[in-house]
Amino acid sequence: MSKKIEVDFEICEANGVCMGIIPEVFELDDEDYLHVLQDEVTPDNEAQVREAVRQCPRQAITIRE
Ligand code: SF4
Known part of the structure; x- marks a missing residue:
């Protein structure tokens, strides 16, 4: 099963923290x-995606496993 990035756009406040961590x-x-x-979590991007999840001030990012 692949892991997917999901953003709750209702609570995202577009502050760009996630983009600062991984603009790809x-x-x-x-x-x-x-x-x-790209919404796929890969071995190459997983550490940075998880950092973005941690640092998002709105907790708008989740990884669906
Ligand atoms: S860090 Fe969170 S609140 Fe900020 S732009 Fe990214 S998803 Fe939206």
Whole structure:
């Protein structure tokens, strides 16, 4: 089973903390909408994705296993 990143856009406040940690996955556009560029958790990105989960001030990011 692959692991997927999920963002609760209802509570995300678009502060960009996650993008600062791993911009390959999280991107804020010019209108401050957050996009998940790729939602798969891989061995390469897992440590940084988990750091983003930890540091998101709104706890808006989860990993579905
Ligand atoms: S760190 Fe959390 S609140 Fe900030 S943009 Fe990312 S998901 Fe949204």
